[in-house]
Amino acid sequence: MPANEECLVKVLETEDKFNKKLLNVRMAYILNTVTADKIANLLICLFITVLFSKDKPEAVIHTNLSITLGKKLFNIVVRKSYIDYSTSANAEKDSGILGYNEWVSNTKSPIVKLFDVNKTNIDTYTSSCGKILIEQLIGHDMVYEYVDKHNKAYVLGINSDALNIIGNNKDNSIIPLPLHLPMVEEPKKHSYKTLGGYLLNDVEYRESLIIQSIWKILVK
Amino acid sequence: MSSMLYDMVNGISSTPFCINNGLLNFIEEHGRTYGLLSDKPNININSEEMKKLKKNKAGYKEYLSSLSKYELEVHILSIARVYSKYDKIYFPVRLDSRGTIYCSPLILNYQGTELAKALLLFSDESILYLNDDNSLEYFYAYGGNCYGNGVDKMSRVKKVQWVRNNHDDILNFMNGKLLSDAKNKYLFIAFALEYIRINKHINYERSSFIKTQLPIQLDATCNGYQHLAMLSRDNDLGKNLNLMSSKKDDVPNDFYGLLLNKITQKLQESSLDVDDNIESYRRILDFKPGRSLIKKPIMIESYNAGLVKSSDSLKEECYCLNEPYFSGMEYDKDVWASKYKERRYVLSKDSNPDIYLLNDDFNVIIKTMKDVLKNDYPKLTKLRLYLNEIAKICNKLNVNIPWILPSGLHIKQSYLTDTTFQIKPFEYKKNSYTVTHINKDLDKRKQIRTLMPNLIHSLDAASLALLYNKYSLTNKCMFAIHDCFAVPIPNVEILIE
Numbered sequence: 018m019p020a021n022e023e024c025l026v027k028v029l030e031t032e033d034k035f036n037k038k039l040l041n042v043r044m045a046y047i048l049n050t051v052t053a054d055k056i057a058n059l060l061i062c063l064f065i066t067v068l069f070s071k072d073k074p075e076a077v078i079h080t081n082l083s084i085t086l087g088k089k090l091f092n093i094v095v096r097k098s099y100i101d102y103s104t105s106a107n108a109e110k111d112s113g114i115l116g117y118n119e120w121v122s123n124t125k126s127p128i129v130k131l132f133d134v135n136k137t138n139i140d141t142y143t144s145s146c147g148k149i150l151i152e153q154l155i156g157h158d159m160v161y162e163y164v165d166k167h168n169k170a171y172v173l174g175i176n177s178d179a180l181n182i183i184g185n186n187k188d189n190s191i192i193p194l195p196l197h198l199p200m201v202e203e204p205k206k207h208s209y210k211t212l213g214g215y216l217l218n219d220v221e222y223r224e225s226l227i228i229q230s231i232w233k234i235l236v237k
Numbered sequence: 238m239s240s241m242l243y244d245m246v247n248g249i250s251s252t253p254f255c256i257n258n259g260l261l262n263f264i265e266e267h268g269r270t271y272g273l274l275s276d277k278p279n280i281n282i283n284s285e286e287m288k289k290l291k292k293n294k295a296g297y298k299e300y301l302s303s304l305s306k307y308e309l310e311v312h313i314l315s316i317a318r319v320y321s322k323y324d325k326i327y328f329p330v331r332l333d334s335r336g337t338i339y340c341s342p343l344i345l346n347y348q349g350t351e352l353a354k355a356l357l358l359f360s361d362e363s364i365l366y367l368n369d370d371n372s373l374e375y376f377y378a379y380g381g382n383c384y385g386n387g388v389d390k391m392s393r394v395k396k397v398q399w400v401r402n403n404h405d406d407i408l409n410f411m412n413g414k415l416l417s418d419a420k421n422k423y424l425f426i427a428f429a430l431e432y433i434r435i436n437k438h439i440n441y442e443r444s445s446f447i448k449t450q451l452p453i454q455l456d457a458t459c460n461g462y463q464h465l466a467m468l469s470r471d472n473d474l475g476k477n478l479n480l481m482s483s484k485k486d487d488v489p490n491d492f493y494g495l496l497l498n499k500i501t502q503k504l505q506e507s508s509l510d511v512d513d514n515i516e517s518y519r520r521i522l523d524f525k526p527g528r529s530l531i532k533k534p535i536m537i538e539s540y541n542a543g544l545v546k547s548s549d550s551l552k553e554e555c556y557c558l559n560e561p562y563f564s565g566m567e568y569d570k571d572v573w574a575s576k577y578k579e580r581r582y583v584l585s586k587d588s589n590p591d592i593y594l595l596n597d598d599f600n601v602i603i604k605t606m607k608d609v610l611k612n613d614y615p616k617l618t619k620l621r622l623y624l625n626e627i628a629k630i631c632n633k634l635n636v637n638i639p640w641i642l643p644s645g646l647h648i649k650q651s652y653l654t655d656t657t658f659q660i661k662p663f664e665y666k667k668n669s670y671t672v673t674h675i676n677k678d679l680d681k682r683k684q685i686r687t688l689m690p691n692l693i694h695s696l697d698a699a700s701l702a703l704l705y706n707k708y709s710l711t712n713k714c715m716f717a718i719h720d721c722f723a724v725p726i727p728n729v730e731i732l733i734e
Contacts, residue, residue: 208243213246225331
């Protein structure tokens with residue numbers, strides 16, 4: 018891990034933004050650190066932001082978005098470093114586990130030092146990192162960038178192909194989809210002891226067989 | 238809760254379905270051509286037109302309703318498209334306190350709109366032998382039911398005859414002759430697609446059987462009254478509700494139509510008497526309320542609906558002249574208010590504005606309906622009084638109302654009173670919130686009013702549990718929408734038996 022971190026720092030500090038090879042290297046390091054579902058979440062979040070800002074170009078200025086995304090990505094990386102620290106044997110042996118803020122201010126981890134918010138050029142790093150995510154969406158024809166004359170900046174728009182997939186209408190986006198969808202696996206069986214239905218029921222959450230009672234229990 | 242209920246929930250939840258891809262493709266390709274899909278109301282949310290529309294209460298309500306209908310259709314089709322590649326999809330179900338089954342997945346499920354229902358097929362194939370005339374007759378009769386327009390009220394023999402007479406137009410349903418008039422368009426297309434497939438097997442492939450997945454839906458007649466008729470042992474009412482055994486050439490009784498005739502007759506008699514409401518009777522008789530108008534108030538009467546609620550349900554079916562719809566009509570409140578001093582209701586936008594009903598006329602219709610039911614079916618009134626008395630006794634004892642269903646579910650009805658109050662927690666914000674506090678005493682009025690509808694719903698649920706318990710011994714493919722049951726074509730006879 019520390020070796021990876023050092024490499025990532027070096028890569029991020031490199032000024033050559035247009036080198037495609039370098040972008041791939043950056044992406045590889047980030048993917049090594051951040052799990053795929055977290056990356057997917059950020060990409061979906063970015064896509065929805067662009068989708069719902071159709072008439073508000075000021076909300077989807079490329080640079081601003083890449084800084085925000087980069088910060089989110091860095092937070093994930095730093096949080097992961099903290100979790101690694103807190104679960105490591107050394108932390109337990111030493112003077113107990115430090116709180117998150119305390120650890121951030123005391124750690125010698127180069128990746129955390131790189132993302133020190135007090136640094137003047139922090140936005141350069143975060144923007145550079147967030148840009149990788151935006152380029153993923155651009156590369157897959159989900160969004161495109163154009164110059165907005167009013168804001169005098171590059172802004173993002175939803176690609177027409179992507180719009181066709183979701184129904185070419187922002188009202189039909191994935192947001193109003195119901196929480197409960199049909200299952201593609203056979204549901205779990207309900208019994209006296211266990212809750213059935215969706216596979217994660219009784220594992221990650223509890224949804225009883227009886228829908229919340231329409232009658233309140235009479236307390237005597 | 239009994240094991241019978243667990244078995245039913247697990248059995249129905251694990252029934253696999255799949256998307257009717259033929260129908261889905263047809264709707265996506267030709268939906269607009271045949272007027273199957275709604276158009277999106279084309280009003281910009283920030284426009285002046287929208288500001289004007291918001292002032293017109295009825296117009297804005299219709300706008301929201303059409304927008305909601307449009308969005309629902311789009312979502313049903315989108316979800317169906319996503320699931321179209323799966324051979325088996327499942328709809329886990331849950332129960333409410335009365336044992337009634339509800340699908341957990343929303344929007345696309347067999348308890349949803351007609352479009353959602355029509356898009357679902359049983360995933361497991363059932364064998365339909367092509368010499369099984371009885372099953373084929375049920376299938377043809379189902380086609381007549383989907384078409385509606387009076388065919389659904391015919392005897393089974395006549396429904397089959399109607400399908401045979403319209404053989405060519407069903408095979409070539411895309412000519413739009415039948416489709417344009419069909420009452421349930423999506424279900425009718427699903428029927429026609431299956432009809433074409435079966436016909437092809439009979440005539441060209443010469444096979445002795447066909448594998449079918451189409452669900453055939455069987456509806457109960459006025460289900461609430463059926464339970465009341467059985468509870469009160471009212472044979473006459475039971476006969477009118479098709480509870481007695483019948484032959485396939487018997488025309489099923491139409492309870493709503495029968496009551497409508499009785500109500501009209503009573504109104505005619507009353508209009509001859511010297512009465513304060515004489516003008517009202519005349520207006521109603523000129524208006525000629527139809528079966529579709531009177532259906533809902535009759536239905537909710539079995540659920541103890543009061544005068545106001547029943548009147549409102551009638552008004553919902555009418556068009557108020559004082560609040561014109563937004564489409565193509567300039568709305569000026571003062572102009573309309575001076576034109577019609579009292580609220581006037583007509584049957585539809587295109588109806589003659591001189592044939593109308595006033596607010597009080599709806600109350601007259603409902604009172605007449607209640608009188609007819611009271612005089613012609615006295616056992617119903619007795620049963621209602623009996624249930625009310627039970628609720629009153631429980632209220633006096635300050636206990637909840639318990640009953641046990643044949644399915645083994647123990648029910649305890651206990652509505653408690655609540656107190657609501659507003660709080661404004663933030664100094665810097667105008668927002669206020671309503672907090673509800675549940676008290677510990679029974680809501681006695683509600684306990685009395687809701688006993689009958691809750692009892693009927695619970696009996697409905699128990700009937701399904703008992704039915705599924707027997708049916709599932711031989712077959713698993715079945716779904717239920719409260720009082721409507723659907724099974725594959727070869728299993729209709731088994732279900733009826």
